[in-house]
Amino acid sequence: MMQPVVSEEKQITLVGMNFYGDPFDARAGWDDENEIGHLWKRFMKFLSSHQRETMGKPQIFYEVHIYTAETREIGKFEVFVGVETDLAQLKTLPVELCVKVLPETRYAIFTFHGKEITTDWEKTLQDWLVTSGYESPYSYNFQYYDDRFKGLDGMDESSLDVYVPIIKTA
Amino acid sequence: MYTQIEIIYQAIEFMESHLRSRVTIAQIAEQSGYSLFYFIRTFNKVVQQTPYDYLVTRRVSEALKMITETDRRITDIALDFCFETPESFSRAFKRLFGVLPSLCRKGSMPEDVFPVPPRTLQDLQFINRSDFALPELVEFEEMTLIGLSSIIDAQDHGKGVDQTERLRMQLAGYLKERKTKIVSVWSYNDHRKQDFLFKGIATEKGIEAFPPLIIQRIPSGKYARIFCRANDQQAALHYLLYTWLPQNSCKQKYRFMIEEESENTNSEMERAIRIPVLMI
Numbered sequence: 106m107m108q109p110v111v112s113e114e115k116q117i118t119l120v121g122m123n124f125y126g127d128p129f130d131a132r133a134g135w136d137d138e139n140e141i142g143h144l145w146k147r148f149m150k151f152l153s154s155h156q157r158e159t160m161g162k163p164q165i166f167y168e169v170h171i172y173t174a175e176t177r178e179i180g181k182f183e184v185f186v187g188v189e190t191d192l193a194q195l196k197t198l199p200v201e202l203c204v205k206v207l208p209e210t211r212y213a214i215f216t217f218h219g220k221e222i223t224t225d226w227e228k229t230l231q232d233w234l235v236t237s238g239y240e241s242p243y244s245y246n247f248q249y250y251d252d253r254f255k256g257l258d259g260m261d262e263s264s265l266d267v268y269v270p271i272i273k274t275a
Numbered sequence: 276m277y278t279q280i281e282i283i284y285q286a287i288e289f290m291e292s293h294l295r296s297r298v299t300i301a302q303i304a305e306q307s308g309y310s311l312f313y314f315i316r317t318f319n320k321v322v323q324q325t326p327y328d329y330l331v332t333r334r335v336s337e338a339l340k341m342i343t344e345t346d347r348r349i350t351d352i353a354l355d356f357c358f359e360t361p362e363s364f365s366r367a368f369k370r371l372f373g374v375l376p377s378l379c380r381k382g383s384m385p386e387d388v389f390p391v392p393p394r395t396l397q398d399l400q401f402i403n404r405s406d407f408a409l410p411e412l413v414e415f416e417e418m419t420l421i422g423l424s425s426i427i428d429a430q431d432h433g434k435g436v437d438q439t440e441r442l443r444m445q446l447a448g449y450l451k452e453r454k455t456k457i458v459s460v461w462s463y464n465d466h467r468k469q470d471f472l473f474k475g476i477a478t479e480k481g482i483e484a485f486p487p488l489i490i491q492r493i494p495s496g497k498y499a500r501i502f503c504r505a506n507d508q509q510a511a512l513h514y515l516l517y518t519w520l521p522q523n524s525c526k527q528k529y530r531f532m533i534e535e536e537s538e539n540t541n542s543e544m545e546r547a548i549r550i551p552v553l554m555i
Contacts, residue, residue, distance in 0.1 A: 176301070231310055
């Protein structure tokens with residue numbers, strides 16, 4: 106079974122854009138034509154035209170999936186894409202963007218390579234949690250995209266970290 | 276080891292057995308062995324519909340059958356199919372069929388309201404074939420056909436296949452030119468559980484036909500056309516009617532389907548299926 110790296114406690118503040126619903130309604134493949142792809146396009150377009158007002162030229166991007174009771178019931182969930190920011194430094198925020206403050210917590214960090222990225226890695230996270238001595242106190246996880254991710258066309262050479270918030274099981 | 280399509284089909288069977296009992300998308304995902312996220316993604320990819328949409332569509336379709344076939348109160352039918360209020364049922368019903376449930380009582384059902392049947396494994400295999408090509412909207416001119424007609428038992432697929440073959444053989448006896456392409460016209464009516472099948476060949480306008488041959492005029496207009504293999508006509512028609520038309524703001528104009536041999540003889544997609552459509 107894949108073993109993650111466990112991080113120290115940290116709080117992460119992100120600025121970005123979100124989508125709520127079933128993002129695969131129109132297209133479900135690993136391409137940029139589903140709603141997650143549209144969200145990334147919208148965010149990247151905004152970033153490129155508003156760099157000075159926002160956060161310069163970020164190198165690391167986050168994709169957060171937030172599940173609610175409605176996700177279990179009808180399959181809708183929130184997807185937030187963004188970049189890290191320092192809330193104290195944030196004097197103004199363009200109206201197109203919103204802020205997501207992820208709680209202070211430890212994370213189990215799983216790294217997936219190549220074809221693993223398009224498999225059911227959430228199942229890997231769930232299966233690990235069952236026997237790990239940890240549980241997830243929050244119903245979200247996020248994907249951490251840095252220069253090891255080579256884009257949808259370079260998936261075979263890519264690596265992707267997935268973070269799951271954890272606490273020790275009582 | 277099941278394929279992804281088979282796993283999703285099993286999820287569909289699970290949904291079909293829970294149309295009248297509460298079930299969440301998470302429970303259906305657990306049943307499939309996938310995580311919730313992966314299940315939602317895979318279901319959308321394989322079925323081309325969200326799992327929740329599928330569940331609601333099928334619940335409303337079965338409710339429609341109960342409305343037309345029984346005297347049970349609509350409020351009770353709504354509760355039978357797990358709608359929390361009659362209003363939420365009416366909204367879902369109107370979104371799918373364009374009319375309120377009360378207008379679909381026995382004997383007064385609008386002609387163009389039909390329940391959406393459950394997806395079959397063949398339906399899923401058809402839309403997930405590597406050579407599957409999306410339908411296209413094509414303008415066709417009026418066409419005159421001469422041929423034979425028969426009633427086909429739509430409930431008994433095996434019997435229907437025999438009847439279709441018999442009609443083709445009978446028609447062949449009347450044809451002088453054996454290589455002429457045969458056009459099939461299926462007129463179907465889900466309420467009567469019968470299909471009318473006409474098989475014929477293109478002919479000149481105004482020609483006379485002597486019994487048992489008959490003339491069939493196919494109207495000009497916009498048609499949605501899809502190519503498929505010879506044994507995939509049913510799945511192709513299902514895809515056109517229940518996936519492509521709603522997703523493209525189209526309605527079927529008349530309840531018939533035309534099946535022709537494809538002009539591309541090198542392709543395995545040897546059949547062209549088309550239905551007349553109306554843009555909404």
